[in-house]
Amino acid sequence: MKKLFALSLSVLTLWAVSLFFVAPDDAQADEIKIGAIIAETGGAAFLGIPEARTLRMLTDEVNARGGVAGNTIKLIIKDSGGDPAKAVSFAKQLIEEEKVFAIIGPSTSGETMAIKDICDKNKTLLVSCASTKAIVDPVAKHVFKTPQNDSLAVEMIYLEMQKKGISKIAVAVGGTGFGKMGGKFLNEMAPQFGITVLENEVYDPKSTDLSSLVTKFMANKEVEAVVNWSIVPAQAILAKNMRQAGWDVPLFLSHGFGNIKYVELGGAALEGVFFPAGRLLVADSLPESHPQKAVLVKYTTDYQAMFNNEPVSTFGGHAYDAFKILCKGIETVGKADTAMVIDAIENMTFVGTGGIFTLTPTDHSGLKLEAFEMLTVKDGKFALAN
């Protein structure tokens, strides 16, 4: 017992002593530290990996060109694995020890909400890559976000339905946070557009066959269209099962469908579906005159050149927008002064991958309905629907 205790004591003392040898070094005068809390591993890695890659790519690019307003950027990425407790720990570390100028991320809404108040109280800029409306409503002076609100995507779908004269629909959502939030908005907003939701179903995100769900929807003869709101691969299966059953009502998907791998998974069944998304996925088919064209093409080319032709995703785009908004803010002011940069961001119009941001003191998200385009699948590729 005594030896044991002596051993444990020495371990603890060693550790306590070792703590003080790794104290963070002081920032150089011409260096701006930007922290990033990204879920590079865990369930949200499909968001975090393209985000982290984009941030690293942009930092190198900016530093190679001499930095922002004469300052080099030092990027510190912390992998939270999607865990809010870690996000809290990392946010405190970045703010207090690293004394970062701003934090980009976290990737998920839960993590962002966990650190929203911490950043605001400690006057550190936070530009989130997560979509929940609560991040910017109520507005916190130091907190911004780049993804579009989910409710805008719902609005986009319902406007398209109005155009097509569809008024009775069935809703299927994937059983994830993204799916449930979509289901909530779809049901809440339907009456405003004169649309009735006749059927509501939630499916297991790991499903491999959804024909029973399709049969149930088909049994209701009044259904004129189906909305399938999900971010998981299983959403492609629903389309397959519908076409196999010979049911050819219009199928609408969410912006969570914006991944070309899902198209490969669904094959021919996905031809002609509708889904709202940012313009990043159809950068090539935009007219030269479109204001976003140059930004989108450059990001796509750079990213694919750097990462083995890996297709770009809108998630990486959110990180791109966050990074560029910060850089633009610092450039406008000429130095990394938090209050002045916030002032600059709040009066900024920025052309990004997600759309054209018009940020104001009351709107810290800055995207409107115009950020979305109705897309479809044509010959196995994303294309503009209209």
Next chain:
Amino acid sequence: MRQYFPLCIFLALVVLIQLVTQITETAFYLTQLTMSAYYSLLIIGLCTIMGYAGQISLGHAGFFAIGGYLSAGLTTHNLQPFADTGITSLLDKAGLLVSSKDLYGDTLLTVHPWIACIVAISTAVIIALVLGGPVLKLKGHYLAMATLGFGIIIFRIAMATPYFGEADGLSGVPSFTLLPGITVSGDFGARIINYYIAWGTVLIGMLLLINLVNSRMGRALSALHGSEEAAQAMGVNTARAKLLTFVLSAAYAALAGVLLTHYNGSIGPGEAGVMKSVRYVAIVAIGGMAHLWGALIIGTLLNFMSMRGLFGSYDDAVFGIILILIMLFAPQGLLRLHIWKHIQKIKPKKHGTA
């Protein structure tokens, strides 16, 4: 009296670390040390049921989440819109509700953190009692599976209930004033007091558990660990002993959940996840199963490193690898390796050949 000697050293060490961080101006380490203290509170509870009573539980993250989520839910959901309904006004009149203003100037009417804390811990205790009755009759893999199932159920409930924020979890959890002047909160200004609240709680927890394992009850548990039949034959009420320990460890987990949630100001469904439970079990194993101090030290160390992000993207992998290595090379736990003995064994041999 001898068994309290380590407690004094422990207390001295806690104070020493704080003083050193103060002098070297590295007080920010206390943030992660406080977080690890709460995880350690759960771990010493789990150590009692696993190491001393020999009952494996893969569901302790579930109890942690019950504590954290209930406390968070009750103290964040605004009852203002229901202020005029019967139950709410009754609670208000009884002084169980508090009115406050959030950062954005809205008035909030929520349950008092103390009441929320008591509700959270009692719920965990009741669930542990109900669950423990039938489940603790199982042995070995079956017990592990049943508790694993329980953990998954809690995780699923957290993910599917709008009240608990579904996939996003709950945020904006207010600070928790234990006594006037002593508040559990994550503000940078309240760091030192929170460090002492956390480690004080762990100290009291340790004291209770040390007394427990050195009592008649503790001896009964050890007997039970060795052979349940033999213990029964000696007149130990094994069912009661197991259930009591299980409930106690569930209460520790729930208390840890409550306090950490108030400290962080938020909780997410990941806290109830299976990986968390596995991590706790791994830490107890590394500490040496029936070894409270080992579990405490290893728990603090590994959680501290994990919370500081030292393992980067390999966080879960590190815990897995450590568990495998420990099972292969030190099944009795890291602190029972008796390194000195091994070294001493080697020494005389060298002399002999020379």
